Amino acid sequence: MANEKEHGSGSVKPGDTSKRVGAEVIRERGVDPEELREKLIDAIGAEFTTYYYYTNLRMHLAGEEDYKEITEDARLEDRAHFELVVPRVYELEGSLPNDIRDFADRASCPDAEVPTPMDDSGGFDTEDLAVEDILEVLLEAERCAIRTWSEICDMTRGADPRTYDMAQRILNEEMDHEAWFIELLSKERDDEINPAGHFARGEPGDAPYTKNNPFNDSA
Numbered sequence: 001m002a003n004e005k006e007h008g009s010g011s012v013k014p015g016d017t018s019k020r021v022g023a024e025v026i027r028e029r030g031v032d033p034e035e036l037r038e039k040l041i042d043a044i045g046a047e048f049t050t051y052y053y054y055t056n057l058r059m060h061l062a063g064e065e066d067y068k069e070i071t072e073d074a075r076l077e078d079r080a081h082f083e084l085v086v087p088r089v090y091e092l093e094g095s096l097p098n099d100i101r102d103f104a105d106r107a108s109c110p111d112a113e114v115p116t117p118m119d120d121s122g123g124f125d126t127e128d129l130a131v132e133d134i135l136e137v138l139l140e141a142e143r144c145a146i147r148t149w150s151e152i153c154d155m156t157r158g159a160d161p162r163t164y165d166m167a168q169r170i171l172n173e174e175m176d177h178e179a180w181f182i183e184l185l186s187k188e189r190d191d192e193i194n195p196a197g198h199f200a201r202g203e204p205g206d207a208p209y210t211k212n213n214p215f216n217d218s219a
């Protein structure tokens with residue numbers, strides 16, 4: 001008989017599909033799965049919007065091919081971070097907002113906009129746009145991501161190993177990203193040598209921690 005085994009039954013009735021043991025075990029360990037899931041939506045809102053904003057920032061590093069390459073790695077890895085955590089939101093009975101505006105508004109980090117106004121013709125006013133200003137936006141976006149995923153690690157440590165594993169993987173890459181942009185900004189703005197100390201990614205946006213076991217070729 002299943003109920004004679006230690007874990008054969010629990011707080012969710014057999015056959016009850018309205019509740020998830022995967023969420024209840026987290027609650028039993030002191031974390032509110034609803035609160036966690038909403039935090040995750042905010043966090044991946046920031047990953048998704050940053051993926052968008054980095055597309056724009058990267059383009060405006062015109063002629064700085066090495067900077068563009070690094071920004072491309074960070075950009076693609078933010079998409080990987082978004083995709084890594086989306087399934088977790090649904091496992092915790094949440095969903096992505098239907099309206100992308102709602103999703104962007106609740107992102108847990110500021111918009112990483114190109115630091116110059118738009119001009120009258122609908123493009124950016126690039127006259128005073130400096131490379132170092134773009135690098136500073138990139139650096140501060142990475143720092144916000146580090147703070148965000150550190151908070152998720154704190155919330156889940158010892159209570160939700162699955163979310164913790166995702167958050168610490170992302171955090172590993174965000175710390176790489178901060179180091180990259182510290183190196184680039186130090187050189188560009190201050191003419192200082194401040195090495196990130198990292199080797200190049202194998203492929204653009206390799207995401208060695210968050211894509212080391214891709215679900216399929218498109219992941």
Ligand SMILES: [Fe+2]
Nearest residue numbers: 047078081145
């Ligand atoms: Fe990220």
Ligand SMILES: [Fe+2]
Nearest residue numbers: 074142174177
């Ligand atoms: Fe990042």
